[in-house]
Amino acid sequence: MDSPAADLSGKLSREAEAVCRQYLSNGRKHGNYWIVGDVDNTPGRSLYVRLTGPIRGKGAAGKWTDAATGEHGDLLDLIAANLNLSTLRDTLDEARRFLSVPRPEPPTRQPQTPIARGSxxxxxxxxxxxxxxxxxxxxxxxxxxxxxxxxxxxxxxxxxxxxxxxxxxxxxxxxxxxxxxxxxxxxxxxxxxxxxxxxxxxxxxxxxxxxxxxxxxxxxxxxxxxxxxxxxxxxxxxxxxxxxxxxxxxxxxxxxxxxxxxxxxxxxxxxxxxxxxxxxxxxxxxxxxxxxxxxxxxxxxxxxxxxxxxxxxxxxxxxxxxxxxxxxxxxxxxxxxxxxxxxxxxxx
Structure with a gap:
């Protein structure tokens, strides 16, 4: 079973161009790539986002590289860097908001066995x-x-x-x-x-x-x-x-x-x-x-x-x-x- 992060990363890759237009609006489409200056949405040609390809693995859609800094990752990494999100929880919440995916229900917690106070x-x-x-x-x-x-x-x-x-x-x-x-x-x-x-x-x-x-x-x-x-x-x-x-x-x-x-x-x-x-x-x-x-x-x-x-x-x-x-x-x-x-x- 995929982790929540892997599942959302796959969903984002299917919407790679829409993700780029939302978070990297100062870039432009060039063939199978979206080109922009950096993860902060600066105009330029340093950062390349792949728009087509498989959901995951080599050549997957959504994979990106900044030729100037060597940074790279998937679209979850891109969203986190673009919005300066410091935790995975915040990044996943933002991805769900973009995809209009509700947060999953928390797993049912098994009640702890009662124990004697002070034991x-x-x-x-x-x-x-x-x-x-x-x-x-x-x-x-x-x-x-x-x-x-x-x-x-x-x-x-x-x-x-x-x-x-x-x-x-x-x-x-x-x-x-x-x-x-x-x-x-x-x-x-x-x-x-x-x-x-x-x-x-x-x-x-x-x-x-x-x-x-x-x-x-x-x-x-x-x-x-x-x-x-x-x-x-x-x-x-x-x-x-x-x-x-x-x-x-x-x-x-x-x-x-x-x-x-x-x-x-x-x-x-x-x-x-x-x-x-x-x-x-x-x-x-x-x-x-x-x-x-x-x-x-x-x-x-x-x-x-x-x-x-x-x-x-x-x-x-x-x-x-x-x-x-x-x-x-x-x-x-x-x-x-x-x-x-x-x-x-x-x-x-």
Missing amino acids: PEAARRLWAMGQPIAGTLAERYLSARGLTDLRSVSALRFHPNCYYWREDAVAGERPDAWPALLAKVTDNAGTLTGVHRTWFDPQTTGKAPLDPNRKAMGNLLGHAVRIGSPTNILAVGEGLETMLSLRLALAGLPIAAALSGNHLAAFEPPTDLRQLYVAIDNDEPGQTAFDALTERFADRELHLLPLRPMLDDFNSDLRNCGMEEMRSHLRPQLLPVDVPTLPAVETD
């Missing part, structure tokens, strides 16, 4: 609807917190209208929809187990006036938002912005954000990991999580090392103290063997 499958569907953060409200929000150069981080996405189900919603009440940063939660094998959402206020680019304005869905216990592939070292902590700040300061450091103190205490590092840095927020839950991790792995060959911020967390350090002071504060907390692997903290 891992719901998280997977939400993640699939996300888009890269480049140029979005999510990128602007992170940049305002000192977190830049994150466009290539595959664990982050943006959703322009992410549902927010209020805790006190009554049965049948529709959820709100706000822009949101999506963060992918995975297990050690890289399988998506959940999604963390941070909702924004599009008027202020700050967090949305919701309580709470962050929620996670799916299976989080033992898992985390992971950025970078751990080799012999990994750093884990609570908040996403905290761990992104740490990775920015210690270039190349693989990180995992467990998203809460309780989940940090339950974090499951890779089984072959021998060294785990733990970013401890400067509060009681942060210390409690570190103590719980230390107790859990007391009988395992896993070396746990604390990383402590100057202020309440590492994003506060980044925003209030600056990158260089933050690195100077972190350097003595690293094992000497790790310093050469993190170029940002190397000494001269």
